[in-house]
Amino acid sequence: MTSGIDDITDTGPNSTLPRRQLGRFLRESREANGFTLANAAKLVELSPPALQRIETGxxxxxxxxxxxxxxxxxxxxxxxxxxxxxxxALAKTQSWYHAYGGLYSTAFNMYVGLEAAARHLITYHExxxxxxxxxxxxxxxxxxYPGFKDRDNVDRRVELRLKRQAxxxxxxxxxxxxxxxHESALRRVVGGRKVMVTQLRHLAEISKLPNVVLRIVPYGAGLIWGMPHGSFTVLGFDTTAKGEPVEPPIVYMEGGPSQSVYLEKPDEVRLYSDLASDIQSASxxxxxxxxxxxxxxKEYERDQH
Structure with missing residues (x-):
């Protein structure tokens, strides 16, 4: 599978991420309320092209x-x-480095919007x-996670996570x-051995889908690039008829309950793309x-008896 992000060009010094997220939110809000772009633009005294530019970031x-x-x-x-x-306000900033709210913030979950819009995802996890x-x-x-002990709250978040899988x-x-x-993901017992048996069977099944590639990085691969590195995801988006990206690719590093990091600078995206390629080669x-x-x-199944 190709990443779709090999040819990256610098699009300028300003971040596109906040305005892309804002545009998605406004477009989805407009459509959910039954407004056409032309009607909404007229009612707030904007031209339709101006509103379209806002919605497309x-x-x-x-x-x-x-x-x-x-x-x-x-x-x-x-x-x-x-x-x-x-x-x-963030759309006016000139920074390639973005640290936003934690993974479980309810309003404007930046990553979920990007993930839903992406066409290619390359992700490394432990x-x-x-x-x-x-x-x-x-x-x-x-x-x-601390603070997520209420059953209804956890169930609601689980439901949202499963819906993302669509x-x-x-x-x-x-x-x-x-x-x-990483192989450690198979060995780390999450939720008990019975849960792990079901989870690993699910991995085996979903990896059969034509749009999914799953590779295990064995312990024997050692440290890729001679350094430990955490989870990351490289997101690539659709291209125009001319082969230009509709949105520039980004790198996402999950911050859990802390801050998540988004990188947009082409050199940094290329660096993580190269890292993903080297991890794949060692897989x-x-x-x-x-x-x-x-x-x-089978080891988990034996341990249950």
Whole structure:
């Protein structure tokens, strides 16, 4: 599977990430309330092209009064309106490095919006990533975070996580997903051995999908590039008829309950793309990956008796 992000060109010094997220939010809010682009633009005294540029993240300086007017028109609550205005302010910054709220923030989950819009995902993890988790595995992971002990709260987050997986399993235009999974993810017992048996069987099944590539990085691979590195995801997006990216690729590093990091600078994206390629080269092939998953699954099954 190719990453779709080999040819990266610098698009300028300003971050596109906040305005892309803001544009998605405003577009989804407009469509959810039944407004056409032309009608919404007229009601807030913008031209349709101007509103379209805001919704597609092409306007660098988005006026807070326009965002407020659009949110009022679409019936957006006060908290999300403030978040939208904050994104408009961030759109004016000139920084390649972005640290936003934690993984479990409820409003404006930056990563979920990007993930849903992506066409290619290459991800390295040392635990089973959310897109491949079973409900019980996800419940164990989410429930382990401090402050997430309320059952209803955990169940709600598990439900949201499972809904995200539709981008992988849908029949029409599923995301191309390449998962590089360290062997420790198979060995680390999350939720108990019974949960692990079901989870590993799920990994074996979902890896059969034509849009999914799963490779295990064995302990024997050592330290790639001679250094430890945490989980990361490289996201690539659709291209135009001319082969240019509709949105520039980014790198995401999950911050858990702390801050998540997003990198947009082409050199930095290329660096992580190269790292992913080297990790893939050190990984087991399809047959070896399936054999290892099968072997570890049998070990868990024996331990249950």
């Amino acid at each position: 092409q306007t660098q300086k988005v006026r807070s009064q326009d965002v407020r007017a659009l949110c009022e028109l679409f019936g957006v609550n006060a908290e999300d309106t403030r978040s939208a205005i904050d994104l408009a 635990h089973v990533p959310g897109l491949l988790q079973t409900a019980d595995y996800a419940r164990a992971v989410i429930g382990a 981008i992988v399993t849908r029949r029409v235009n599923p995301v191309m997903l390449e998962v590089l999974l 087991l092939d399809d047959r070896q990956t399936r054999e290892l998953i099968r072997r570890v699954t």
